[in-house]
Amino acid sequence: MSTDAIVLLKEDHKEIRRLFGGFGNAGENATATKGRLVGKIIELLTVHTYIENECMYPEVRKLLPDLEDDVLESYEEHHVADVLCIELSMMNPDDERFDAKTTVLIENVTHHMEEEESDWFPKVRAGLGRKQLQEIGARMIEMKQKAPRKPSQPSALKKALDAVRA
Ligand SMILES: [Fe+2]
Numbered sequence: 001m002s003t004d005a006i007v008l009l010k011e012d013h014k015e016i017r018r019l020f021g022g023f024g025n026a027g028e029n030a031t032a033t034k035g036r037l038v039g040k041i042i043e044l045l046t047v048h049t050y051i052e053n054e055c056m057y058p059e060v061r062k063l064l065p066d067l068e069d070d071v072l073e074s075y076e077e078h079h080v081a082d083v084l085c086i087e088l089s090m091m092n093p094d095d096e097r098f099d100a101k102t103t104v105l106i107e108n109v110t111h112h113m114e115e116e117e118s119d120w121f122p123k124v125r126a127g128l129g130r131k132q133l134q135e136i137g138a139r140m141i142e143m144k145q146k147a148p149r150k151p152s153q154p155s156a157l158k159k160a161l162d163a164v165r166a
């Protein structure tokens with residue numbers, strides 16, 4: 001199995017998109033199904049955001065300083081998704097705003113993943129060697145083991161604090 005960081009992150013994106021598609025196809029009254037899908041979406045996003053925030057982004061920022069602005073914008077996009085995930089994790093699937101909030105989360109994250117895949121990953125691949133990307137990927141695989149799976153876990157909440165702290 002490849003440990004290339006970009007390949008791994010794209011695999012996560014694919015899985016996240018699959019769940020987004022499931023939510024879109026679930027139908028108006030499929031409350032239980034949508035609740036289950038959103039629970040899974042929150043879990044995957046919490047893990048994925050964690051490994052990007054704690055490993056991929058700081059590594060790229062250090063190795064490719066020209067991409068600093070992209071990294072900072074991505075942290076902010078993650079933060080918007082974090083807020084929506086925290087709120088959704090405290091809601092019931094039959095709450096009035098549950099579907100609307102999930103739709104906004106899906107729109108935001110879809111935009112963010114598209115930007116990463118079409119613009120940012122190619123720049124990173126052009127700037128880093130294969131070996132560097134494999135090393136970063138291997139570290140991310142390790143970090144996934146101890147990554148938070150719920151927005152309420154302290155290591156996930158740290159991201160929200162980092163977003164407002166210099
Ligand atoms: Fe990201």
Ligand SMILES: [Fe+2]
Pocket residue numbers: 009013048052113116
């Ligand atoms: Fe990503």
